[in-house]
Amino acid sequence: MKDGKSMKVNSQLQQNGHLPPFKLAKLFDPETSWDKDQLGDVLHWMRQSVALxxxxxxxxxxxxxxxxxxxxxxxxxxxxxxxxxxxxKVDEEEFGGHGVLLQEGLFASITLFLLMWTLIYSLGHF
Known part of the structure; x- marks a missing residue:
C-alpha cells in the first residue's frame, strides 16, 4: 500500500517537477467532481467552523x-x-438527497456550538 502511494507521488513529481498544491479554488469550482466522502468531509468541517x-x-x-x-x-x-x-451545483440525488447532505456534521456541530457558547458565556460572566 505504501509503495502504491509513493509511486503515485513519484509520478506526479516526474510530470511537473513538484507536487501539485491543494487548491482552495477547488472548493468553489462547480466543475469539480466530488465523491461522497470528499463532499461529506467538506460539509462537515464547514459546519464545524460555523458552530465555532x-x-x-x-x-x-x-x-x-x-x-x-x-x-x-x-x-x-x-x-x-x-x-x-x-x-x-452538485446533484443532491447522487449523494443521497438533501437530507443526507444537510445532516452531514449536524450533531457534532450542535455539540461544539453549545460547548463554546456555554464556555465563553460562563467565563465572561462568573
Missing part, C-alpha cells in the same frame, strides 16, 4: 435563550445548502 464562530460570538455578546439556538441551526443549514446547491 457562532458559539464564540453568542457567548461573548452574551446571548441567552432558545431563539439563538434556532438561529444557529438556520444559519448553519442555510450555509450548507447554499454551498452545495448554489456554489458547487
Amino acid at each position: 464562530v457562532c458559539g464564540l460570538l453568542w457567548g461573548s455578546i452574551p446571548l441567552v435563550g432558545g431563539v439563538w439556538f434556532i438561529l444557529f441551526l438556520v444559519i448553519s443549514t442555510t450555509m450548507i445548502y447554499g454551498y452545495y446547491a448554489m456554489i458547487l
Whole structure:
C-alpha cells in the first residue's frame, strides 16, 4: 500500500517537477467532481467552523435563550445548502438527497456550538 502511494507521488513529481498544491479554488469550482466522502468531509468541517464562530460570538455578546439556538441551526443549514446547491451545483440525488447532505456534521456541530457558547458565556460572566 505504501509503495502504491509513493509511486503515485513519484509520478506526479516526474510530470511537473513538484507536487501539485491543494487548491482552495477547488472548493468553489462547480466543475469539480466530488465523491461522497470528499463532499461529506467538506460539509462537515464547514459546519464545524460555523458552530465555532457562532458559539464564540453568542457567548461573548452574551446571548441567552432558545431563539439563538434556532438561529444557529438556520444559519448553519442555510450555509450548507447554499454551498452545495448554489456554489458547487452538485446533484443532491447522487449523494443521497438533501437530507443526507444537510445532516452531514449536524450533531457534532450542535455539540461544539453549545460547548463554546456555554464556555465563553460562563467565563465572561462568573
